[in-house]
Amino acid sequence: MLNIEIQHGNLIKVQADAIVNPTNSFGWMGGGSASAIKKAEGNKIEDEIKAQAPLEIGTAIATPAGELPYKAIIHSPVVVSPTDTAKPYDVAMAVSGALLLADDKGFKTIAMPGMGTGVGNFPIKDAAKVMIAEIKKFKPINLEKIILIDENDELAKAWKDELEKK
Secondary structure, eight states: OOEEEEEESOGGGSOSSEEEEEEETTOOOOSHHHHHHHHHHTTHHHHHHHHHOOOOBTBOEEEOOTTSSSSEEEEEEEESSTTSOOOHHHHHHHHHHHHHHHHHTTOSEEEEOOSSSSTTOOOHHHHHHHHHHHHHHOOOSSOOEEEEEESOHHHHHHHHHHHHOO
């Protein structure tokens, strides 16, 4: 079973092998976590994602992290278009896709923000419930730890509440 750690903080400052960028199928990096990554790295990472688009929800891709201190950035779409609203199944598939790719790449620790809670407008409590459920049922081979990290206090609390449920 995966060790789950919850942190309130900045995704691009966490210590992990890789970080997850909740994205759209086109790879456009506009808001939320994507904005922080793009601000740190410019258009280089966005260009790499767009070159592989369109991405299907449930699949994830890894790009180099540039100057960020990670082995990779995992991009997992939660919506098709940035104007779409994320749905429970899409959030579950995005989490699952990111976990599968991280495990396949041999990463030991990844960090993931709220999936679909930014531009996807997915309700925080619903996201916490879906994310924790997907993480708990995942059976890793290599992955040992997932850090759920977000600057939103309400989301960090919702993750903790879900984690404490049986």
